[in-house]
Amino acid sequence: MPKDLHIRNVPDLVRTKIRREASRLPVSQNTYLLTVLSEAVESQKGPSLFDRISDELTGKDTPSQYNVNYSVPFTFVDLFSGIGGMRLGLEAVGGKCKFSCEVDPYAQKTYLAWFGENPAGDVTKLIDAQDIPPHDILAAGFPCQPFSLAGVSKKNSLGREHGFKDRTQGTLFFHLATIIELHRPPVVLLENVKNLRSHNKGDTWKTILGTLDDLDYEVFSEVIDASAWVPQHRERVLIVCFDRRVFGNSPPFEFPDPPSGPQPQLQEILEEAPDAKYTLTDHLWQYLQDYAERHRKKGNGFGCSVADLDGITRTLSARYYKDGSEVLIPRGEGKNPRRLTPREAGRLMGFPEHLLDKQVVSDTQAYKQFGNAVVPKVVEAVARQIVKVMQWHLVGKNGCLIKKQGRRR
């Protein structure tokens, strides 16, 4: 490999980016460029518009034997970004994030450490068109508290209304709808708890789907269990919407099949020598067992759960930091179990190791962030299917990228 790269006619924008990134790291511009290129080659992220269509893409409604590969260079915005689970999934299939927004200062801190960007704050303040840059996909895991069972019962017990009537959070979906109306992103990707569909006897769900339909989007939804990708039972509803004015009335979208092969096991994500501070005290362990016993007698399944190392865990929740009761790790006969370390909680969600190396918040905040997050691999699998529809749209039915088709509608 030559020591120096001599490239002429580099556009100013690209030159500035190279200079800025190289000095930020800091490495020489040549080293930076070579690293970027090597990574692009290794991960096959380099743009290559006319790759031969892969076997995976043949059949169905795919238009031709040639196609744009997964690197169709789309942009997206990451609203209610949390710690960037959506972002990781979308970047994995070639997406470029143009904007993020997250109100929680601790999640912002993690996001900054992980992606080098400080997300904008409150989404309800983004009211003008120029507040959000143009984008191809709007991604949003909007807050689930007003819709989840735990959220509903908690708010009911406080005598407060929930769902859309909850003034502080339930209306966030309507802000989202306003943003969608203003920007008309070609694709919208939403994520929420499974229970969203049955909340308020199904009225909440109907309202959400009805609103998206009224906005002239073709809507697909599916509950996906992340347990095919990570050793955790985690069911979430994914909603994918295509602008009918762009894709017509029947875009050929299908949710992904879970990957084949053996199911991930809990033991694969455990640390070898976790700190003793994660072991439950005698007092807490006794309390959790008594609590579980009381609930067992009442005939319900609440309480604590010591996980099976060969199997998968229960769903990690945002309250895991309190006592770790939903996912306890056995430590052998006669020993108190322990809770997951923050790194293990991150692995249970499928976040990559190089990001987990950078824990910039307390354990409590880290557990909350992982419990609130989406599994990036699930987003990646769904995003791959979205990209296929974008390819279908770009290439068109005659298999030609350049020559325009007639209107599809």
Ligand SMILES: C[S@@+](CC[C@H](N)C(=O)[O-])C[C@H]1O[C@@H](n2cnc3c(N)ncnc32)[C@H](O)[C@@H]1O
């Ligand atoms: C379900 S979590 C989304 C997590 C994200 N998908 C991830 O992978 O980390 C919802 C997020 O919305 C944020 N949020 C709540 N209200 C908000 C608002 N008004 N503006 C911006 N973000 C908000 C919460 O702080 C929380 O991090």
